[in-house]
Amino acid sequence: MAALILDGKALAMSREAELSIAVEELIRSGAKVPVLATILVGGDPASATYVQMKQNACRRVGMESVKVAMPESTTTEELLAQIDLLNKDPQVCGILLQHPVPEQIDERTCFDAIAIEKDVDGVTTKGFGLMSMQEQAFGSATPAGIMTLLAHYKVALSGKHAVVVGRSPILGKPMAAMLLNADATVTICHSRTQNLAELVAQADIVIGAVGKPELIKAEWIKDGAIVVDAGYHPGGIGDIDKTGLDSRVAALTPVPGGVGPMTINALISQTLDSARKDMS
Amino acid sequence: MAALILDGKALAMSREAELSIAVEELIRSGAKVPVLATILVGGDPASATYVQMKQNACRRVGMESVKVAMPESTTTEELLAQIDLLNKDPQVCGILLQHPVPEQIDERTCFDAIAIEKDVDGVTTKGFGLMSMQEQAFGSATPAGIMTLLAHYKVALSGKHAVVVGRSPILGKPMAAMLLNADATVTICHSRTQNLAELVAQADIVIGAVGKPELIKAEWIKDGAIVVDAGYHPGGIGDIDKTGLDSRVAALTPVPGGVGPMTINALISQTLDSARKDMS
Structure with a gap:
């Protein structure tokens, strides 16, 4: 069976339609x-x-x-x-x-x-600290967009093993915190990780968040995994080599058209949230 | 060979001697x-x-x-x-x-x-956010004490797989962040984790930070691991069952006398740091 495509572009478009209505209502309310x-x-x-x-x-x-x-x-x-x-x-x-x-x-x-x-793009350390402790804060846009995408496709996270490859302040670290808050077991890998292939092979959910073209090899990824690629490199290449994955993983994000549109969508969605708070 | 005892009590005492001198010098300086x-x-x-x-x-x-x-x-x-x-x-x-x-x-x-x-006990979300991003902040006292203990015994962390069992705001989460900042590959497990035994079995460094008596079984832990137990329960029981570990792991913290004294030491050490900043 072909993998489910986690279509960020389509989801972002349908969410934009909803956001348009909400913005209109906000303005109509004064x-x-x-x-x-x-x-x-x-x-x-x-x-x-x-x-x-x-x-x-x-x-x-x-x-x-x-x-x-x-x-x-x-x-x-x-x-x-x-x-x-x-x-x-x-x-x-x-x-x-x-x-x-x-x-x-x-x-x-x-x-x-x-x-x-x-801080609608979720870049402050204060916002990161609050989000990590499950307090109210805008999340970093890319991982927040990924969480929305996973929720839309009803990807189960609780108890699953999520392996995040990358630990940047606005991507890997907040991604790990959000997945942990959603009750996933989370492993964070990075440039110093010694057994990356072995760890990725265990992932129920693998997140490419390392910023290096196809650093994560298709052959490492287990059958039935959920594959999320937050990388974008010239030529439409992500952080994850997708060779043959389509026929054996459960779901994957395309590059482009997966995580990128959801990043922008998270940003504008959080901007509207901020505007609503100004009104309340 | 018997496991190295990570003697938090002894280290805290020797650090107290140094702190006493530093406090005296600070007061002498006005x-x-x-x-x-x-x-x-x-x-x-x-x-x-x-x-x-x-x-x-x-x-x-x-x-x-x-x-x-x-x-x-x-x-x-x-x-x-x-x-x-x-x-x-x-x-x-x-x-x-x-x-x-x-x-x-x-x-x-x-x-x-x-x-x-x-915030010398390192409990604020702001401090957590700063610490997580490797900015200046007081760390949560228990994980900060553990990092000092590991550093004292020259436990290598870079590239090692650390498995933290527990995700509380003042223990599991900051512990994971500190180990990640020290270039360990970090897995965070918790009550929803489905394959705890299997994950603990991979740990080069296992941190018991879950607050449940002997939840982590000795038989899960691999030979040669570093075992840190932040739990303390009536009768001197920790979060980790230590049966037979002494003869096959590389190092372990006693309970009591391991992590506890280092927690207090981190607190008073950070109090002195704060006093020094007031002077500068």
């Missing part, structure tokens, strides 16, 4: 049009594309987006001053600082300067 | 005597004993400790008011709120009300 502020530092073309896609998604559901473009030479202090302005702007209900920033900038300090109630 | 405030809510005898042990340790190294005892009927608001007073008290450089509090109290809200710079 709220201002919700605004997401995006900050792009420097000229990386991939980052520019991602920011543009996020802005487009905002507009498709009837929210506005304000674009702040800062030069490659921006200092930490300049970026902090910009974030502070957006924190204080009552029209802005969400702030996205596109990762990565140029290396002279202290990214952690800048992420953590984002007001927690506007 | 600082006030560092003060740890302890809050005990209700009359649980075990909790009262733990608080007393922490106060005694403070005094042994030349620091002071102020004891706040609140009745069993204390409300969240009353506890928050008390924490606020201690946050504002310039003489207090550390605050310990003994866990658990009576059930009518919102423990998370109270933990998170502790000022981050006085």
